Amino acid sequence: MFAERIGYIVWFSDWKAARALDKYGSLHYMSRKMNYAVLYMxxxxxxxxxxxxxxxxxxxxxxxxxxxxxxxxxxxNVPDKTRFYGL
Known part of the structure; x- marks a missing residue:
């Protein structure tokens, strides 16, 4: 039903030009400060x-x-220790 999707982190140098990455897949997030985009395709x-x-x-x-x-x-696998700290 749904196609298999893969995520990619794309590091770029120009933020304005990188807005055109949405034609290559689903642009999920873009960071102005760190200059990267998360893209799913x-x-x-x-x-x-x-x-x-x-x-x-x-x-x-x-x-x-x-x-x-x-x-x-x-x-x-660790036992719950909250019962030992009751009031």
């Missing part, structure tokens, strides 16, 4: 899109975001 066309973005004169570096691969289900 389809996984099947991401390699071609990244190659095209690297040719842009204002793009310095492109990094893949590993946020989707981080484990978000946690196990608690």
């Amino acid at each position: 389809d996984a099947d066309t991401s390699e071609d899109t990244v190659r095209n973005m690297q040719r842009l004169p204002y793009v310095r570096k492109i990094e893949r975001s590993f946020r989707g691969e981080i484990k978000t289900e946690y196990e608690s």
Whole structure:
């Protein structure tokens, strides 16, 4: 139903020119202070899109975001100590 999405961190040198990154995918966030943008795009066309973005004169570096691969289900093997601190 939904296509697989991959996130990329795009470091740029010109903020005004970087606003045009939204034509390469879903522009999630742009930082003026640190000069980076978070961009999500389809996984099947991401390699071609990244190659095209690297040719842009204002793009310095492109990094893949590993946020989707981080484990978000946690196990608690430590006993709950809050019952010992009752009033």
